[in-house]
Amino acid sequence: MKSGLSFLIAALRCEIDELDQLARTSALVATIGRLVHALQRERGLSNVFLASAGQRYAEERAEQAAAGLREEEAVRACFDRLEADAGGVGNGARLFSRIAWVLPGLDALPALRRRISAGELTAAEATAAFVKLIAGLLAVVFEAADGATDPEVSRLLVAMFNFMQGKEFAGQERACGGAAFASGRNDADRQQQWLHLIESQERCFQVFVEFAGEGMAALWHGSQPAAQLAEQERLRRVACAAPAGVVLDPELSTAWFDCCSRRIDAMQSIEERLAADLRRICERRIAQARAELEAHEALLARLPAADGTASPAFFDEPPIQERQPRALETPATYGRQLERSILEMVQDQSHRLQAMSEELDTVRAALNERKLVERAKGLLMAHRRLSEEEAHKMLRRTAMSQGRRLVEVAESVLAMAEYLPGGPAR
Amino acid sequence: MKSGLSFLIAALRCEIDELDQLARTSALVATIGRLVHALQRERGLSNVFLASAGQRYAEERAEQAAAGLREEEAVRACFDRLEADAGGVGNGARLFSRIAWVLPGLDALPALRRRISAGELTAAEATAAFVKLIAGLLAVVFEAADGATDPEVSRLLVAMFNFMQGKEFAGQERACGGAAFASGRNDADRQQQWLHLIESQERCFQVFVEFAGEGMAALWHGSQPAAQLAEQERLRRVACAAPAGVVLDPELSTAWFDCCSRRIDAMQSIEERLAADLRRICERRIAQARAELEAHEALLARLPAADGTASPAFFDEPPIQERQPRALETPATYGRQLERSILEMVQDQSHRLQAMSEELDTVRAALNERKLVERAKGLLMAHRRLSEEEAHKMLRRTAMSQGRRLVEVAESVLAMAEYLPGGPAR
Numbered sequence: 001m002k003s004g005l006s007f008l009i010a011a012l013r014c015e016i017d018e019l020d021q022l023a024r025t026s027a028l029v030a031t032i033g034r035l036v037h038a039l040q041r042e043r044g045l046s047n048v049f050l051a052s053a054g055q056r057y058a059e060e061r062a063e064q065a066a067a068g069l070r071e072e073e074a075v076r077a078c079f080d081r082l083e084a085d086a087g088g089v090g091n092g093a094r095l096f097s098r099i100a101w102v103l104p105g106l107d108a109l110p111a112l113r114r115r116i117s118a119g120e121l122t123a124a125e126a127t128a129a130f131v132k133l134i135a136g137l138l139a140v141v142f143e144a145a146d147g148a149t150d151p152e153v154s155r156l157l158v159a160m161f162n163f164m165q166g167k168e169f170a171g172q173e174r175a176c177g178g179a180a181f182a183s184g185r186n187d188a189d190r191q192q193q194w195l196h197l198i199e200s201q202e203r204c205f206q207v208f209v210e211f212a213g214e215g216m217a218a219l220w221h222g223s224q225p226a227a228q229l230a231e232q233e234r235l236r237r238v239a240c241a242a243p244a245g246v247v248l249d250p251e252l253s254t255a256w257f258d259c260c261s262r263r264i265d266a267m268q269s270i271e272e273r274l275a276a277d278l279r280r281i282c283e284r285r286i287a288q289a290r291a292e293l294e295a296h297e298a299l300l301a302r303l304p305a306a307d308g309t310a311s312p313a314f315f316d317e318p319p320i321q322e323r324q325p326r327a328l329e330t331p332a333t334y335g336r337q338l339e340r341s342i343l344e345m346v347q348d349q350s351h352r353l354q355a356m357s358e359e360l361d362t363v364r365a366a367l368n369e370r371k372l373v374e375r376a377k378g379l380l381m382a383h384r385r386l387s388e389e390e391a392h393k394m395l396r397r398t399a400m401s402q403g404r405r406l407v408e409v410a411e412s413v414l415a416m417a418e419y420l421p422g423g424p425a426r
Numbered sequence: 427m428k429s430g431l432s433f434l435i436a437a438l439r440c441e442i443d444e445l446d447q448l449a450r451t452s453a454l455v456a457t458i459g460r461l462v463h464a465l466q467r468e469r470g471l472s473n474v475f476l477a478s479a480g481q482r483y484a485e486e487r488a489e490q491a492a493a494g495l496r497e498e499e500a501v502r503a504c505f506d507r508l509e510a511d512a513g514g515v516g517n518g519a520r521l522f523s524r525i526a527w528v529l530p531g532l533d534a535l536p537a538l539r540r541r542i543s544a545g546e547l548t549a550a551e552a553t554a555a556f557v558k559l560i561a562g563l564l565a566v567v568f569e570a571a572d573g574a575t576d577p578e579v580s581r582l583l584v585a586m587f588n589f590m591q592g593k594e595f596a597g598q599e600r601a602c603g604g605a606a607f608a609s610g611r612n613d614a615d616r617q618q619q620w621l622h623l624i625e626s627q628e629r630c631f632q633v634f635v636e637f638a639g640e641g642m643a644a645l646w647h648g649s650q651p652a653a654q655l656a657e658q659e660r661l662r663r664v665a666c667a668a669p670a671g672v673v674l675d676p677e678l679s680t681a682w683f684d685c686c687s688r689r690i691d692a693m694q695s696i697e698e699r700l701a702a703d704l705r706r707i708c709e710r711r712i713a714q715a716r717a718e719l720e721a722h723e724a725l726l727a728r729l730p731a732a733d734g735t736a737s738p739a740f741f742d743e744p745p746i747q748e749r750q751p752r753a754l755e756t757p758a759t760y761g762r763q764l765e766r767s768i769l770e771m772v773q774d775q776s777h778r779l780q781a782m783s784e785e786l787d788t789v790r791a792a793l794n795e796r797k798l799v800e801r802a803k804g805l806l807m808a809h810r811r812l813s814e815e816e817a818h819k820m821l822r823r824t825a826m827s828q829g830r831r832l833v834e835v836a837e838s839v840l841a842m843a844e845y846l847p848g849g850p851a852r
Contacts (some may be wrong), residue, residue, distance in 0.1 A: 001502050002509060007526035010509045016519030042677075083428060083436045092440030094573075094779050100772045107429075108740040129741045149519075181568045208766035261771050314534040346526045353520050353802075358801060375784060378777070 005300050005342055008349060012293045013257045017060050018149045019289060023282035024085070025095075025144040028078045029157065030275035033164055035075045037268045038068035039137075040171040043130035044261065045117050047175055050123040051182050065113055072106055075137075079103070091147025098143050099164050102136035109133070130336050134168055146367050150358035152281055158366050159212035167205030167267045173197040174260035180239055181253035188244035195240060196396050203405070207366055212274065219273060223266040296345070314343065369407040376410035379417055428816055431726050431768055434775060438719045444575045445715060449708035450511070451521075451570040454504045455583065456701035458563050459590055461501045463694050464494035465563075466597040469556035470687065472542050473601055476549040477608050491539055498532055501563075505529070517573025524569050528562035533564035535559070553601050560594055572793055577785035578707055584792050585638035586700045592630030593693045599623040600686035606665055614670035621666060622822050629831070633792055640702065645699060649692040660687050722771070740769065795833040802836035 045061040079099050112129050115121050121129075141164060145157035176194050180186045186194075209217040235256050237249055373395070380391035399409045471487040505525050538555050541547050547555075560777035564587070571587045574580035602620050606612045612620075661682050665674055708745040799821065825835045 002506050002529075004526040004529035007505070007509060007522045007529060011519045011522035011526060014522060020521065045470070080428050083433060091446065093437045094783065095442060096433045096437035097772070097775050097779050100437060101776055103428075103430035103433060104769055104772070106738040112741060132741065291538065314530040315538060315558065343530055346523070346530070349523050350527055352802070353523050354804065357520065357797075361797075371783075374780070410733040 003196065003300075003303075004346055005296065005303070008342075008346055009293065009296050009300065011349065011353075012289055012296060016286060016289045016293065019153075019282060019286045022148055022150060022153045023279070023286065024082060026153065026157065026275070026278040026282055028075075028082060029141050029144050030161060030272075030278070031071070031074050031078050031266075032141055033160075033271045035068065035071035036134050036137055036164060036168065037264075037271075038064065039130055039134055040168070040264065041261075042068050043095055043127060043171065044174055044178070044257065045161075046126050046130070047123045047178055048182075048257070050116065050119065050121065052124055052177070054119055061116075062130040068109075071369040072109070076106070091143060095140065095147060098136070098140045100142060102133070105133040105136050123179060127172075127179075131172060134171075138165055138168060142367070142370065146364070149360065150285060151356050153278065154287065154360055154363045155211050156274065156278050158363055159208050159210075159216070160271070160278065162204045162207040162211070162366070163267070163274065166201045167199050167264060167271070168209060169204060170260065170264055171266065173201065174257065174264065177235070177239060177256050177260065178253055181235075181248050181256050182250055183248075184263060185245060185247050185252045186239050186242070191240050191244055192397075192400055194236075195257070198236065200406075211363065211366065216270070216274065217278070220270050223270055224263060227263060228259060231255070235259065282309060288412065299342075337373060372407055372414065373410045376413040379413060382416075405408045429729075430772055431722065431729070434768075434772055435722050435726065437720065437779075438715055438722060442712060442715045442719065445579075445708060445712045448574055448576060448579045449705070449712065450508060452571070452579065452583065452701070452704040452708055454501075454508060455567050455570050455586060456584065456698075457497070457500050457504050458567055459586075459694075459697045459701065460516070461494065461497035462590060462594065463492065463690075463697075464480060464497045464562050464564055465556055465560055466594070466690065467687075468494050469553060469560075469597065470551045470600060470604070470683065472556070473549045474608075474683070476542060476545065476547065476552055477605070480545055487840075488540075492547055494535075498535070502532070505635065514820065517569055521566065521569040521573060524562070524566045528559070528566060531559040537835050549605060553598075553605075557598065557740070560597075560735065564591055564594060568793070568796065571792070575786065576711060577782050578711065579704065580786055580789045581637050582700065582704050582707060584789055585634050585636075585642070586697070586704065588630045588633040588637070589693070589697060590625045592634060593690060593697070595623050595627040595630060596686065596690055596693065599627065600683065603661065603665060603682050603686065604679055607661075607674050607682050609674075610674055610676045611671060611673050612665050612668070617666050617670055618823075618826055620662075622826065624662065626832075637789065638794065641705070642696070642700065646696050649696055650689060654685060654688060657681070658689065661685065725768075798833055799836045802839040805839060809843075 042061065042064045043058045049057045049061050082099075083096070112121075138161070141157075141161050145154065145161045148154035148157050153364070156200050176190065176197060180190055180194070188312055205220070209220065212220070229391065235252060238247075238252070376395060377388060379390040380386050380394060381388060384391075384394075386394065395406060395409050395413070398404075399406045402409070468487065468490045471483045471490055475483045475487050508525075509522070536553070538547075555737050560606055567583075567587050567590060571580065571583035574583050599620065602616065602623060606620070631646070633772070635646065638646070661678060664678070665672075801812060802821060803817040806812050806820060807814060810817075810820075812820065821832060821835050821839070824830075825832045
């Protein structure tokens with residue numbers, strides 16, 4: 001028969017296990033961030049390489065692929081370490097399932113690179129392949145954030161996921177604009193897609209700023225020189241504010257590419273800072289929990305017969321605000337006070353855990369939007385027999401034509417599930 | 427470097443671990459249900475014992491206490507087993523913290539019983555002590571339900587928690603009515619409390635019916651003979667529909683007590699059925715997951731060099747609905763097909779996990795109401811320096827006077843947090 005204090009200690013041990021595990025998934029997220037950055041650069045170089053029929057960036061592309069390979073190995077090593085310790089991974093089923101999904105994509109990279117080298121793919125096809133692979137990697141990051149049980153860590157992981165996702169939209173915008181300028185004209189479809197990428201980026205960075213804290217938000221705003229921002233906005237306007245089909249100056253494609261790339265590289269340094277913060281927070285939280293655990297264990301050792309002793313105080317302990325100040329305690333009431341102090345510790349821990357759980361709910365709400373969009377897509381795929389891309393396009397088109405946010409359209413789709421063709425009659 | 431299939435297997439192993447753990451917490455919930463039932467009976471007997479100045483039920487009370495002790499030992503043994511395997515318990519920090527909170531209450535039971543035997547407590551004080559202890563035990567059940575990661579199990583745990591909570595309100599109603607009839611009159615305060623207990627019960631049983639499935643709901647309705655229900659409603663009307671201060675016939679207290687007790691005993695048999703269903707579902711889900719795991723492992727063993735092989739199919743696999751029927755596959759395409767079949771397995775598992783996660787969110791929404799009420803109480807306790815009971819009474823009073831549900835009042839309180847005295851200026 002174990003005492004309440006033993007379970008308090010068990011609760012703390014669970015918390016430490018969860019934090020250790022969060023430290024591991026946080027390290028994974030940072031490593032994935034570096035691989036994604038490398039793949040984004042390779043995507044950009046491959047685009048120009050294919051668009052120039054192999055004339056430009058052949059060497060840079062090969063160098064970037066080699067760099068990507070190193071990051072890929074680091075990610076695979078992280079995956080393997082996580083798998084070796086599968087028992088301790090919260091949200092393990094979903095996290096590993098995402099990893100299982102993306103690994104064949106990494107396996108297929110050498111073949112993709114060969115086909116690009118041989119000019120067997122169009123720039124659009126190569127871009128689509130990299131987009132799919134990066135989306136798979138970001139899905140792993142999403143599950144890592146969704147599985148976090150500590151609100152402080154969760155908060156930073158949500159910030160990190162949204163930043164990475166925003167950076168990916170920025171990368172897609174670079175490719176989209178690059179293709180538009182290089183082809184010398186813009187059409188209505190591409191303008192729509194471009195505006196959607198701008199809007200999606202902004203939404204992601206808003207969530208990032210909301211969750212990353214003021215210091216990090218200031219760093220982010222400071223990382224974007226006004227002149228560079230102005231140049232990017234000017235190029236966006238030239239291509240998107242003009243009527244569809246407008247002729248574009250192909251010479252602008254280099255300016256566009258450089259301007260976007262400087263911005264994306266700056267993002268990478270923010271991401272590294274976020275990763276460092278994550279590591280530090282995990283370490284600090286683990287140290288806190290360990291110190292508390294030691295204090296509890298010392299107390300347990302001091303108790304003469306902690307296990308099985310009666311605790312009549314349970315039924316008459318006063319609400320916390322009525323407690324006597326500690327200075328008034330006399331030695332005569334020590335036994336009673338010790339018993340009461342354990343009750344207080346239990347109460348304090350309960351309050352702390354409850355506060356954490358509330359904060360966690362708040363943080364998770366931010367992840368919920370993405371889940372709603374994914375669900376609406378799944379519904380459309382099943383009921384209208386669409387591919388994932390088609391379903392996404394359909395949602396996006398509706399959002400743009402109705403001037404609503406993607407998540408709002410997703411909510412409407414989910415609410416109307418039973419009206420969809422082939423839907424279950426309820 | 428591990429393959430996607432290895433991680434699919436890791437995902438399944440995590441699922442099996444989670445299910446094993448759910449089987450253990452489900453067993454704990456069933457054991458707690460039996461202890462709660464014993465404590466509810468002891469509370470009822472103690473009430474009459476104290477109200478009759480020790481004249482009635484002295485022997486039955488002693489027998490019931492002995493029976494309670496056996497259930498208590500079973501619960502403590504479950505707690506200890508859970509603690510010994512702390513690493514594998516999801517939601518462990520909160521679950522163990524709740525156990526730590528309730529254990530001093532169990533430790534204090536012998537002293538409580540001695541004080542009741544010596545007539546040192548009023549019936550109301552004894553009732554309040556049992557109510558507190560049972561609330562602590564139900565909080566453990568709540569965390570067990572909240573930590574469930576399998577929607578089918580989670581659904582039944584939510585049904586079980588609500589049923590247990592409803593049964594506890596029924597037990598409190600028995601005590602409340604018993605005291606009213608025994609004292610020969612009813613006052614406005616007690617009438618209010620009584621109506622609140624009826625309403626709370628009904629709300630709990632509604633949620634139970636919603637989540638337990640049709641068979642169990644039918645069993646529940648069938649367990650309450652119409653004549654017995656009619657008698658209980660008649661006694662409720664006699665005491666509650668009359669003006670406050672009405673004189674009640676003390677002779678009715680026995681009829682009331684028997685009628686309530688028959689109903690509560692019938693509830694216990696429903697609870698046992700729920701517990702048996704829970705056990706069966708856990709076993710079936712574990713068997714399913716193990717069979718799938720074996721199939722995956724057999725496939726992994728068959729693959730010549732599964733680890734590290736390229737998967738070019740990743741970038742061009744068709745949407746699921748476009749798949750060729752299996753009968754058309756030729757041996758020549760076997761290698762490619764095998765690779766594709768792994769991709770399909772990964773996709774199928776992803777879809778399954780996503781469907782599970784959606785269903786889980788739906789089930790959890792039912793637990794959210796309780797969380798909102800707890801949070802609103804916590805807020806009132808902190809900002810208005812109330813005890814938990816006072817905070818609960820305040821919420822309940824507002825709900826009754828405004829004709830709104832408790833959870834609606836809780837939501838309003840949370841929304842108005844910054845207007846509360848001592849609240850943080852935001």
